[in-house]
Amino acid sequence: MKNLLTVLAVMLTAQLFAQSHEIIKHDGEKLNVNFIKIESNLVYYTLPNSMEEQKISRYAVAQLNEKSNKKSQILSNKINLTQKSEYKKVIILKESETIGLKTSGDLTLFFGKTKGQTKQSLASMGEKRLKENAAQKGNPFIVITSNKTDDLKATAYTY
Known part of the structure; x- marks a missing residue:
C-alpha cells in the first residue's frame, strides 16, 4: 500500500516539475510543450495538461526554446527553393x-x-x-x- 501511494504521488507531482518548452515551427506557429526527446528526425513531446506522447517532424520545427533557463536550440533551417x-x-x-x-x-x-x-x-x-x-x-x-x-x-x- 505504501508503494502504491508513493508511485501515485510521484506521478501526480511529476507534472508540476516538468520543464516547459516552446516549439516554434517554420510556419510561425508556437506550441507550449513538455519536451521529451529527439530521435530519428522526430521531436517527441507532450502537451502541458496531457500525458499522451506526440511527435512532429524535426524539419517542421525551426527552434526549441527552454523557458526555465532561456536556452534556445535551432533544430532545422528553413529551405527556400526558387529554381x-x-x-x-x-x-x-x-x-x-x-x-x-x-x-x-x-x-x-x-x-x-x-x-x-x-x-x-x-x-x-x-x-x-x-x-x-x-x-x-x-x-x-x-x-x-x-x-x-x-x-x-x-x-x-x-x-
Whole structure:
C-alpha cells in the first residue's frame, strides 16, 4: 500500500516539475510543450495538461526554446527553393517523418531506359529528376512512393 501511494504521488507531482518548452515551427506557429526527446528526425513531446506522447517532424520545427533557463536550440533551417538548379537542397523523407509538414501535391515522372544502364543508375537518375521537379515547384521535401523505372511517383511536402 505504501508503494502504491508513493508511485501515485510521484506521478501526480511529476507534472508540476516538468520543464516547459516552446516549439516554434517554420510556419510561425508556437506550441507550449513538455519536451521529451529527439530521435530519428522526430521531436517527441507532450502537451502541458496531457500525458499522451506526440511527435512532429524535426524539419517542421525551426527552434526549441527552454523557458526555465532561456536556452534556445535551432533544430532545422528553413529551405527556400526558387529554381530547378537547387535540387540538391531537396530532402527525401520517409512517410513517418512528415508529421507537421503540409502535403503540396504529387509528382509523377516517366523516362525511358537506355540500353546498358543499371538499375542503380536508373534509380539515382530518377531521384535526381524528382528532386529537380520538386525544386522547380518550391517543395523542399519529397517522399518517394513508387520507384519503378517506368512510373516514378513522389509526394511533395512543404512547411
